[in-house]
Amino acid sequence: QQPVQSPQAVILREGEDAVINCSSSKALYSVHWYRQKHGEAPVFLMILLKGGEQKGHEKISASFNEKKQQSSLYLTASQLSYSGTYFCGTDQTGANNLFFGTGTRLTVIP
Amino acid sequence: KAGVTQTPRYLIKTRGQQVTLSCSPISGHRSVSWYQQTPGQGLQFLFEYFSETQRNKGNFPGRFSGRQFSNSRSEMNVSTLELGDSALYLCASSLGGQLSNEQFFGPGTRLTVL
Numbered sequence: 001q002q003p004v005q006s007p008q009a010v011i012l013r014e015g016e017d018a019v020i021n022c023s024s025s026k027a028l029y030s031v032h033w034y035r036q037k038h039g040e041a042p043v044f045l046m047i048l049l050k051g052g053e054q055k056g057h058e059k060i061s062a063s064f065n066e067k068k069q070q071s072s073l074y075l076t077a078s079q080l081s082y083s084g085t086y087f088c089g090t091d092q093t094g095a096n097n098l099f100f101g102t103g104t105r106l107t108v109i110p
Numbered sequence: 111k112a113g114v115t116q117t118p119r120y121l122i123k124t125r126g127q128q129v130t131l132s133c134s135p136i137s138g139h140r141s142v143s144w145y146q147q148t149p150g151q152g153l154q155f156l157f158e159y160f161s162e163t164q165r166n167k168g169n170f171p172g173r174f175s176g177r178q179f180s181n182s183r184s185e186m187n188v189s190t191l192e193l194g195d196s197a198l199y200l201c202a203s204s205l206g207g208q209l210s211n212e213q214f215f216g217p218g219t220r221l222t223v224l
Contacts, residue, residue: 002152032212041114041200041215042153087153096141096204096213097166100153 001026003090005101012078012108020073020104022088031064031071032089032098035082042087045073078108112137114203114216122222128189131219135182135203141165142184143213144176147198159184160206188221196223 003024010018022031030049034042048064048071060082064071075082085105089098115134123129135142143166144156155168159178176186182203188195198220202213 034215041217044212044214047212089153095158095166096143096206096211097158097168098143098155098213100145100155102152 001090001092001099003088003099003101005086005088005104007104008102009105010107012082012106014080014108014110015077018075018078018106020075020086020088020106021070022072022090022101023068023070024090026069026090026092028064028066028069028090028092029094030091031062032091033062033071033073034087034089034100035084036087036103037084045086075106078106080108080110082106083108114201114214116199116201116216116219118219119217120220120222122224123191124224125191125193127191128187129191129221131186131188131199131201131221133184133186133201133203133216135184135201136214139203139205139214140182141204141206142178142182143202143204144184144186145200145202146170147200147218148196153200156186191223193223196221 033045036042059076062073085103087103089100117132141160143158146154158166162178173189178184198218200218202215204213
């Protein structure tokens, strides 16, 4: 039930773009995206509900392809503050029972 | 608005002991979820409580249990501790209800089992 995230790690220079993918073998009600910095708690980024929607949050946006049960997180014009581990959490029932991927470690360098 | 608080922040126990962790959700949130985070397994769902009832449960042995009080505060108990239980235990609160909504995580309790 754990979703698969890719890539496992990525290094970017400031201003570059990145895409993080999350896929599930199960039908999903929603996909949640979180970012966790070292030694801190995960912080909510956005939720995408079934129906195949797309959301944006400043220079971070995401899409959810319900047919493929895949979600992608897009980070554009990356900043140093974007560094951290990004997790997708998948909810199959709508009851907030989340299964998280193993995370993508993103490092932005000057 | 105060965030999610967890106590204690750090714990050291020995094998065979039991431990109780506490989580106070954001005011007005009725759902509390617990997760175990380890370097090898990532974030794994333990259980979720809503209005004092366990609504969902992950794939953990019965040594892991929890409860929720009428003020939505939640406790998690682990009995007969094993070395493999060493982890960061995170709780997250949300409004709850029937719709998937954002979860707010606490800072976690770092449990070390010797």
